[in-house]
Amino acid sequence: MPRVSQRFDVLAAARYASPTNGDAMHRVDLEEIFGENLFGLHEMKSRLPKPQYQALLSTVRTGTELDPSVADAVAVAMKEWAMERGATHYTHWFQPLTGLTAEKHDSFLVPVGDGRAVTEFSGKELVRGEPDASSFPSGGLRATFEARGYTAWDPTSPAFLMEGPGGAYLCIPTAFASWTGEALDKKTPLLRSIHALDEQTRRALRLFGTPDKPVRATLGPEQEFFLIDEEFYYRRPDLMTSGRTLFGAKPPKGQEMEDHYFGSIPERVLEYMNEVELDLYKLGVPVKTRHNEVAPGQYEMAPIYEDANQAADHQQLMMSTLRRVARKYGLVCLMHEKPFFGVNGSGKHLNWSFGTEDANLLEPGDTPHDNMQFLFFSSAVLKAVTKHQDLLRASIAHAGNDHRLGANEAPPAIISAFVGDQLQDIFEQIEKAGEATSSKASGLLGLGVKSLPDLPKDAGDRNRTSPFAFTGNKWEFRALGSSQSVSFPATVLNTIVAESIDGLCDSLEKALDAGTPFDDALRTLLAQEIHGFKHIMFNGDNYTEEWVTEAERRGLLNLRNTMDALPYLVDDKNAAIFEKYGVLTKRELESRFEIYVEQYFNSVNIEGETAAGMARTMILPAANRYLSELLGTVAQAGALGVKVEGVAHTARELAELINELVSKLGELVAQNAELGGDSVLEKADHVRRNVIPAMVGVRSVVDRLEKVVPDDLWPIPSYREMLFVK
Ligand code: ADP
Ligand code: MG
Secondary structure, X not given: OXXXXXXXXXXXXXXXXOOOOHHHHHOOOXXXXXXXXXXXXXXXXXXXXXXXXXHHHHHHXXXXXXXXXXXXXXXHHHHHHHHHOOEEEEEEEEOEOOOOOEOOEEEOEEEOOOOOEEEOOOHHHHHEEOOOOOOOOOOOOOOHHHOOEEEEEOOOOOEEEEEEOOEEEEEEEEEEEEOOOOEOEOHHHHHHHHHHHHHHHHHHHHHHOOOOOOOEEEEEEEEEEEEEEHHHHOOOHHHHHHOOOOOOOOOOOOOOOOOOOOOOOOHHHHHHHHHHHHHHHHOOXXXXXXXXXXXXXXXXXXXXXXXXXXXXXXXXXXXXXXXXHHHHOOEEEEOOOOOOOOOOOOEEEEEEEEEOOOOEOOOOOOOHHHOHHHHHHHHHHHHHHHHOHHHHHHHOOOHHHHHOEOOOOEOOOEOOEEOHHHHHHHHHHXXXXXXOOOOOOOOEOOOOOOOOOOOEOOOOOOOOOOOEEEOOOOEEEEEEEOOOOOHHHHHHHHHHHHHHHHHHHHHHHHHHHOOOOXXXXXXXXXXXXXXXXXXXXXXXXXXXXXXXXXXXXXXXOEOOOHHHHHXXXXXXXXXXXXXXXXOOOHHHHXXXXXXXXXXXXXXXHHHHHHHHHHHHHHHHHHHHHHHHHHHHHHHHHHHHOOOOHHHHHHHHHHHHHHHHXXXXXXXXXXXXXXXXXXXXXXXXXXXXXXXXXXXXXXXHHHHHHHOOOOOOOOOOOOHHHHHHOO
């Protein structure tokens, strides 16, 4: 009888010898290599004629329109720079609605007709590309008869050089739109939202008499992920098709011992991280921290914050680099939100703020109670979050994230805001007395050991359970899924806060026009506004049942599932706000809605098919083999008169499990065959209501079988193996 040989793969995996190019990193000069593969402002300054550089700088800094002659000059310099570094091709790099990045390479080569060729790259080629790329999701925006798709150079995010095994190529960040000018990507609305936030914030700054400088949104995403050995990965069809395990019994040891979290990073992983970081440094991505996360096999990396547009590009680069480099170390990087059931999942914390070049507008200072400008902007954020809980929730809704939200490892699906004791107290003072006269002091830590320094304490403690938390001088949106692009959540934040500031400015201006002195008008306004948003503030434990009840009492939304949340995207209130601030037209918004619903359907549908296939062709045969072995023993023993009641008992137990599996599998197969309707929405609803429960049913039997069927017959690597071989 054939035995599965996986058990020996554990050894093969554990014995993996990593390539010893670790040396490269040990001798690295960080300052020297940082930005080496980036065509940033510094590089442009040294290569462009002064007037062209100044024109470009003004576009980058203040968003002014770019003269075509500047594009020509930039193209020449860019090509020269890239070719000096071995580039043969260029690509317009863009972010279609798949959530990934896309590129189509063009050579710099132009034949001259006499058997020779020259290299060329013009301003026209830099500025506009026509990749066609008609197979990307467009949500009905592109019919095949008008299938042209264009990419447009985004000068505010610098070009960079990707080094591959066979050579290098130049990547030019671009926006991607249809022939009719509708956005087909994640970057375009993000840029539009950054503009809206800039406009409204500057208007507020002018009212405050603060120098009116360009305002930028800033993002700092923290990325969690799993690493497993590829020996295991390729033996798990579920991981290969859906990025998560559809079966797998919880190992006896999980994260209970907390011996992995912040532990010393395993050597192979450390070497891998070093190479990831080296690549990212070269691209100018400011990766700053790395550590082991809560679950075994789970890690986190985070860059320092940057301008939102660049940070979003860099986040995509970070995800693709993490995935790509892993393979060199015999590892696979799992970016899915919940690769392992019963084990901590992966999220992405999006740190978000906004400010001018020299001032973060969410910096409270030492006495926040009399920092009226800070209180104004903080109120604007809280007002926005209250009004648009649905949009924030929808911006993080996708099939993978449904496994985490509300599962006591990530914030619940209820959007609320943690403001910390200090800010809460200030808002309460304003509510009661119309103004705040003191700020709760933060003080010193006092560790009680003279030789240890007296550390200054932060004004508020952390709250790890809140979906949206004020953490000192920025907001941290903690409900993002690990695999998702940060662009849409950031777009939503920028847009709703722009709207909020807009409204507050209107009220202020009205009061000023009526002759109210600025300080009085502002104080009155803030005292009024608190009534509208105080119920969104929650500093307690978001993981408890009591909070769910309390949130319901407060009238907060609790949209548990992607399919509950997505429809909110396109309701009138939300279509209106996107339209008003020029971020997404109704058609663009509706196309996105359709794409997200379709992605949900596809994800679950693939999982359903994969689960059925694995159960039928891998699990059931393994269980049957074992049963036949047991029955053989019973028959032979009977013939000899040997008593094997224990074996017979095991056989009966096993047979029952097999019967149960066959019946559950039948149900799943039937649900997979159903469509639920003709529209995407109906299909998505069907997989949510029927396929997911059927999958859960199959899984529950399979996971019990895993504990019964002999280890050497079990056809797929176990959680223990995948999580603990490092
Ligand atoms: P932690 O959340 O682990 O305490 P930090 O306070 O160091 O970490 O910051 C976490 C992330 O927040 C980092 O990526 C950091 O760059 C980012 N961050 C800090 N300030 C800002 C800001 N003004 N805007 C956006 N992100 C910020
Ligand atoms: Mg954090």
